[in-house]
Amino acid sequence: MATSTSEFITQCEQEELHLTGAIQPHGAVFVLDHDYQVTHVSVNMAAVWRGDARSYLGRQIPPQMRGLLKQYTGERIYFAAELERENDYLDVIFSPVPGGGIVVELMPTQRERRIPSAMSRFPDAIHSHDEMRDYQQLLISYIAEVTKATRVMYYEFLGTGDGEVTAEAKHERANGSYLQLRFPASDIPQIARHLYLQNPWRAIYDTQATAVPLVSAEDLPVPDLTHAELRSVSPVHLHYLCNMKVSASVSWPIAGKNELLALIALHHDEPRAFDYSILSHISELVKDYNFALRDFRTQQRIEMHERMQHQFNYFHQQLINREDYELYWQEMSEWLMQEFACDGVMISTPDKSSKLAWKLSLKRGK
DSSP: OSSHHHHHHHHHHHOOOOOOSSEESSSSSEEEOTTTTEEEEEEHHHSSSSSSSGTTTTTTHHHHHHHHHHHOOOOOOEEEEEEEEESSEEEEEEEETTTSEEEEEEEEEEEEOOOOOOOOGGGGGOHHHHHHHHHHHHHHHHHHHHTTSSSEEEEOOTTOOOOOEEEEOOOSSSSSSOOOOEEEEEGSSSSHHHHHHHHHHEEESTTTOOOEEEEEEOOOOOOOOOOTTTTTTOOOHHHHHHHHHEEEEHHHEESSSSSSSEEEEEEEESSSOOOOHHHHHHHHHHHOOOOOHEEEEEEEHHHHHHHHHHHHHHHHHHSGGGGGGHHHHHHHHHHHHHHTTTTEEEEEETTTTTEEEEEEEETTTT
């Protein structure tokens, strides 16, 4: 048990979130090996589909799903309302197991739910920081509209790793606002951020629900559920959400080249069976925003490089004659402080007579 905040954070970072050996009870799971034999099955299979869970072990998946398996090519594939139950239908999702194997997930769905196109609502590109903020607000407002969620937030990660809510859309029943509030980096451990980068979203259907274990015939190691939609949730995170009065949640990642830049986080005050088609629809819109953001960031870097190079070339020419470089220090120092948003700058050159450094500094307000 952790006895300090630092120990608690360390424990969170070491938690093997992908190796829990359990799933959320919203659906059921088969895990297949290289030969497509069932190695693991969730104990709730009878409640979600049919048959005793252990009766599937060591065998192929039911005939209704074998045809679908032929279409699996190694990446996540989704079949809408493929299995019929007494009163509704089940989606079937195939996802890879890192190292080999397949996770087959069965999840309740709404058949043939039509989602209107939303592409015309959003801009094709971002040209300024103001446009970026407008796009963020437009996107989370649309997500709130489509899902009827209690609250949707744009949670941006700062250079320190901490997070700040930069946009928010909420229902009138939502208590208070998180807008412009900051949260410590430890709220989302690096191991969790790594998983966000590998999946299009993370859905939690009921923060009060008890996780359902997977069983195997030969006491095999637990499978890697990195890409499983129903992967169970860390008890620490569930406790965190419950403290916030959140009963269901979905998060979509905003990613840079190799880092998590932000999350779009949806919170709902009741357990919620988010339909896969809705989550996938929103994911496509988030990807469009993410592409526009990357292009904007790339253009910003190019423009900054060109601007910096121009200024450096200018001052380099002025400083070639070292005897009068003090004449240009005022201009150069003011530019440096403005460009880098700093409070002070310093120039240091070797003194020809004493070999000591000659320093001149300028600070704002001093």
